[in-house]
Amino acid sequence: MIELPRVSVFRKEHFNAAHRLFNPNWSDEKNQEVFGLCNNPNYHGHNYELIVQITGTINPETGYVIDMKEVSQLIQKEIIQKFDHKNLNLDVPEFAHLNPTAENIALIIYQKLRTTLATNLDLKIRLYETERNFVEFPAH
Ligand SMILES: Nc1nc2c(c(=O)[nH]1)N=C([C@H](O)[C@H](O)COP(=O)(O)OP(=O)(O)OP(=O)(O)O)CN2
Numbered sequence: 001m002i003e004l005p006r007v008s009v010f011r012k013e014h015f016n017a018a019h020r021l022f023n024p025n026w027s028d029e030k031n032q033e034v035f036g037l038c039n040n041p042n043y044h045g046h047n048y049e050l051i052v053q054i055t056g057t058i059n060p061e062t063g064y065v066i067d068m069k070e071v072s073q074l075i076q077k078e079i080i081q082k083f084d085h086k087n088l089n090l091d092v093p094e095f096a097h098l099n100p101t102a103e104n105i106a107l108i109i110y111q112k113l114r115t116t117l118a119t120n121l122d123l124k125i126r127l128y129e130t131e132r133n134f135v136e137f138p139a140h
């Protein structure tokens, strides 16, 4: 059987959010030693850049892998409305007991989007916490 070519489409979004990195099982000293400025008890913020990559075959009728409008609306509903201008530790239930590192934020974003995407589409998340620091999930 001929394999149809697979194509990736990308949608870029952004959100602003505050967070504090710490481990509640550690002393203040240990948290300060490991997380430094990111452990500020009064929180600090980032302008997160989110890139959602969706991979699949091209629908011959539309020429689309998936309608970008659909992708945009999905990210808005599942991520931006819940994360933008929020304190991730306090306002987002998923981080009540999970350190909101870039790695964990990417993982939560993946899980939220994965449940709403068709199973024949592959998903990858790239999240920029700063211009120089970014993570990807899944790794491969
Ligand atoms: N593996 C990770 N390391 C770090 C994370 C993370 O999520 N995963 N997060 C942080 C902090 O959130 C910190 O606030 C990052 O900001 P900052 O140090 O300002 O970022 P830069 O490295 O881009 O700034 P420089 O000016 O280059 O120091 C830390 N580590």
Ligand SMILES: [Zn+2]
Pocket: 019, 038, 044, 045, 046
């Ligand atoms: Zn930070």
